[in-house]
Amino acid sequence: MAIARPFRLLVCILILGLPMFAEHASARAAELTVDLGAARGVKLVGVFNRWDQDGNPRRPVNPKAKIDQPEVDAAAADAGSGRWVFQDLPAGKYDLVILLDGKVRLEGWTYAPVLEFDPFFPPDAPASDEVRQIVTKDIAGSRHYENKVVPLYLGGDEKTVRVLMMLLRDLPTSFEREMPGAATLRFEIWQYDGKYGAWTKQRRTRVLHRVIMPRDELRQWTWLWDLKLGGIELGSSPKTVKYDLPSPSDQALKGLRPY
Numbered sequence: 317m318a319i320a321r322p323f324r325l326l327v328c329i330l331i332l333g334l335p336m337f338a339e340h341a342s343a344r345a346a347e348l349t350v351d352l353g354a355a356r357g358v359k360l361v362g363v364f365n366r367w368d369q370d371g372n373p374r375r376p377v378n379p380k381a382k383i384d385q386p387e388v389d390a391a392a393a394d395a396g397s398g399r400w401v402f403q404d405l406p407a408g409k410y411d412l413v414i415l416l417d418g419k420v421r422l423e424g425w426t427y428a429p430v431l432e433f434d435p436f437f438p439p440d441a442p443a444s445d446e447v448r449q450i451v452t453k454d455i456a457g458s459r460h461y462e463n464k465v466v467p468l469y470l471g472g473d474e475k476t477v478r479v480l481m482m483l484l485r486d487l488p489t490s491f492e493r494e495m496p497g498a499a500t501l502r503f504e505i506w507q508y509d510g511k512y513g514a515w516t517k518q519r520r521t522r523v524l525h526r527v528i529m530p531r532d533e534l535r536q537w538t539w540l541w542d543l544k545l546g547g548i549e550l551g552s553s554p555k556t557v558k559y560d561l562p563s564p565s566d567q568a569l570k571g572l573r574p575y
Contacts, residue, residue: 344552345404350412351558352398357417361400362388363410363548366524371429371436379526383421383501383537386413405550409436412545412557420538420564424545427471427478428522430507437478439543441471450515451477451508462500463487468541468570477515479506480541482571486531499531501572503541538564540571 350361364386368374374389381387389410392400411424427437443451452467464484472478483502491498505522508515527534540562548557562569 344407346407346550346552347554348392348402348405348410348548348550349395349554349556350392350400350402351556352400352414352561353558355398355561358394358400358414359417360386360388360413360415361392362386362413362415363390363392363402363405364413365389365406365408365410367409367426367428367436370432371434371522373522377523377526380528381525383527383529383534383539384415384419386415386421386423388413407551408549410548410550412548412559414545414559414561416561418538418564419536420540422540422542422545422561422569424543424547425469425480425505425524425541426547427480428505430478430505430518430520430522434476436547437471437473437476439469439471439546441473441478443470443472443477447477447508447510447515451479454508454515454517455479455481455506461485462502466570467506469543475510477508477510479508480504480570481506481521484534484572486534491528495528495530497530497532498528499534501525501527501529501534534572535575538571538573540564540566540569540573542569 352358366373378387390402390405392402395401411426414422425439427441429436448470451470455467462483462485466482467479468482469480470477481504486499489498503524507518544559
């Protein structure tokens, strides 16, 4: 049956207009306020908009990033009284990072997909004790280039588990020629898939950070990960996140501590 010409024209207009509508929708912006209360010594409050809707990184990871200069997508302005404000942030999902005096860095994350068409997992996604033991045992029993390979957090579902990993090498490396006493630090997301009663690691990973710096300096830093700072969804309405700064000695938070 032939389609009336005016109707065909309307359909074409709607289809051609979809990208423009999507771009306009993605351009919506709002204010995000981070309320740190009576916190002192805050040097930076920033956000990362790491992943696109398919879980791919929005920009390449700097292999020589500096731990004390987070390469954030936006930095908040100090509005006083412990309030830090981001103006006109596009709608999306963000991870917060907070830099403090005394070489302390706090950061959030989301379990981004490692394979195409897989879902995101929030930072508080659960993992059973049984699966946790299987995965951590496999990591401990595998060979790695780094001399410190630590699973920090695990989360997922009954079929897939992802791990926020810390990988540190402070033994001599080829970087010694450029930076005597160099150490490398990476944070990555690994994925294990459960099939037929076994859990198998995917070779592909998602890299959050790569850092290279003198090992003596790296050993002075505290870089902890807190699920409360990750996966913050922002739409077109203003939003306030209240966050009580934890003590760096809080063992519930995982990451790098002075050693």
